[in-house]
Amino acid sequence: MTTRTIKINPVTRIEGHATIAIELDDDGNVADSKVHFQSIRGFEKFVEGKPAEEIPRIVTRICGICPWHHHLASNKAVDRCFGVTPTTTGHKLRELIQTIAQAEDKLLHFFFLAAADFVIGPDADYAVRNVIGIAKANPELATRVVKMRYKAKMILENFAGKSIHPVAGVAGGFARPMSEEDRKWILSDMREIMDFALFTIDFAKKEVFPKYLDTIKVLGVINTGFIGTVDKDGALNLYDGDIRLMKPDGSYTDFDVQDYTDYLGEKVIPWSYGKFPYAKAWGEGFSLDLDAPKGIYRANTLARINVADKMATPRAQAELEEFRALFGRPAQATLLYHYARLIEEVYACEHAIELLEDPEITNPDVRAEVTPKAGRGVGCVEAPRGTLIHDYSTDENGLITRANLIVGTTHNLGPINMSVNQAARMLIKNGEVDEGILNKVEMSVRAYDP
Amino acid sequence: MPAKIAIDWLNACAGCEISIIDMGPRLLTVLDLVEFVHLPALMDHKYFNQMGDGKHLEMPEAAVGIITGSIRNEEHLEVALEMRKKCGAIIAMGTCATHGGIPALCNTFTTEQILEHYYSTETTDPHDERPSDGLPGLLDACYAVDEKIDVDILLPGCPPHSDQVFETLVAFLEGRPAVLRDKSVCDTCPTTREGKGKVKKLRRYLQAPEYENVNDGIDKMRCILEQGLLCMGPVTKAGCCGNEGDPRCISARVPCRGCYGPVEKDGNQRLDMLNALVSNGIDIASLPESSSMLRFTGAHGMLRPGGGRL
Secondary structure: OOOEEEEEEOOOOOOOOOHHHHHEOOOOEEEEEEEEEEEOOOOHHHHHOHHHHHHHHHHHOOOOOOOHHHHHHHHHHHHOOOOOOHHHHHHHHHHHHHHHHHHHHHHHHHHHHHHHHHOOOOOOOOOOOOOHHHHHOHHHHHHHHHHHHHHHHHHHHHHHHHOOOOOEEOOOOEEEOOHHHHHHHHHHHHHHHHHHHHHHHHHHHHHOHHHHHHHHHHHHOOEEEEEEEEOOOOOOOOOEEEEEOOOOOOOEEOOOOOHHHHEEEEHHHHHHHHHHHEHHHHHOOOOOOOOOEEOEOOOOOHHHHHHEEEEOHHHHEEEEEEHHHHHHOOOEEEEEEEEHHHHHHHHHHHHHHHOOOOOHOOOOEEEEOOOOOEEEEEEEEEEEEEEEEEEEOOOOOOOOEEEEOOOOHHHHHHHHHHHHHHHHHOOOOOEEEOEEEEEEEHHHHHHOOO | EEEEEEEEEOOOOOOHHHHOOOOOOOHHHHHHEEEEEEOOOOOOOOOOOOOOOOOOHHHHHEEEEEEOOOEEEHHHHHHHHHHHHHHEEEEEHHHHHHHHOOOHHHOOHHHHHHHHHOOOOOOOOOOOOOOOOOOOOOEEEEEOOOOOOOOEEEEEOOOOHHHHHHOOOOOOOHHOOOOOOOOOHHOOOOOOOOOOOOOOOOOOOOOOOOOOOOOOHHHHEOOOOOEEOOOOHHHEEEOOOOOOOHHHHHOOOOOOOOOOOOOOOOOOOOHHHHHHHHHOOOOOHHHOHHHHHHHOOOOOOEOOOOEEOO
């Protein structure tokens, strides 16, 4: 019997629209909780009838924080529909820009959205528990953060035209080549951002995570599988590779994303517009039961770090080894998403520099010839928030006849519900609840960066 | 006293909020001039009190309320009405708020068609009923903000350039009209125009426009439209390049798709573009379809199931 419902509306410092309802029983303990995902826009439907080559410039509006990833997953799907392989440099330029966009995104999430809970404190007054509070409390750090993130963003803007809702990925490759002049200034900027990435992970390991280790070990912790993309050597890859679906026990299957419908299903949930993906291939059905979840896996940083055998770049590999020595593989503690995010930040910077040092990056042959035709294509990249799948079919004129999308964040909708349930049950006892407790419940959502 | 500002996102993607953050170092200047009292993207003010025990959705009072996104569900509408009540002025920021934006492409279908497709894709499991528990009901279409409440300042753009966000805020605080580039994208585009071309048909954007050297500015490139690729520059409001510089998509050698909406607020980009093409002797049957010309401006009844205004 529910006697009281606590509502958190809206969940804040996340990207999307969500609310939380926590139901308390007669004794003031948690009977149930629900996270309502409120957004439904219908991109899968309204792209129908549009020329496929235009879609990468439409689906960007699914997310203004990670538009590059929608743009490029969409371009990859269109490439396949039209049966075209991007030129080597077209492929590399897309990967470079996507990697820089990843580096920018992680700085945004860590400092602008999440950090206030750790730097200002989870129980602090809401009026100062935010990035503006950080700016007032630590102006030196804030100025550096703002400048570095801006630098990453301006690389995208100045080289690729538009950074929010980009346009430079095109069917068959990339819209423009990179000149030697461009390469030089971008490389110089990326080296500075690399230094900042190393500063950030050191700062977090010394000043942030140790203080909250007890919280990290318990808040929002659930036991699930994981999904992410790996290259042919099993190393983490953000742009291309096979999908690795790992069970909670650490065993895994790799598959080609063209076959994703054999592995993943989506449940329609009465309290969420967003559907909840689950691992259909495990054949165990679907359950959000905290003690015995079924079919539940997670995406985004911690998932990628868990499924990967290794990192492809040296400094990120050293960080991964240190992380694994502390938390094992797969690591399940939800707040470790933040730590994993900073390891990926190091990788993204290192890998962007590798690509910029590749002589082929300035090759002017950036775009293969394209002819619209009937086909089907699945395009996938690792968006900051998880494995992002765009699946289109086209008719003989290359117009879209059908689309299906599984967006990064949605993989985590089930797990977010579970983490909130776990956190609420742990923190709310005998009807005692305060703002700090409710914020900690939200922290279990924020870790997923939904 | 810093001016109080409330910002909320409705049927939105967060791109406008990122454009605010993309003011970069100027953001720190703005923080000295204003006090954010509601901004779900970055701070934790809640609608129903901080403990969630309020009876009604409540926004704090503010000198100005900035709304990003269109109005698609009952909660969006409630937030917009409450902000109108509590804010001295309302800025509709971004093309979703001013004209519906990309999400208003849904207006070419009924809500039932949208839901029917989304809940029956090949990866979706069979189910008994559609979600509704604790969710705001959908309106019959996607609306621009000024279709539902009075708006004082319109700042289109998908997203608006951070230069324009900064200027709009500072001008408001200084009590003067913002100085923004207006006219059309073409008026801010330096590509070479040679007058009416020999082009009779438009090609789809499957090859790059021609130009000599990528190190040259786009002033050395011939107008993309004159090269036979659809470019919405003539019928699109200028401003994407911020205070200076070239139109952003065109600077990446990519044609404009019209993200700032029409040059005049109530203009019709599709009608104006088709007129321009016809008057230049271009066969509009060479276009695969034309609803894409309204991809940013589907609110205000422009796009409707089975047609809409031409």
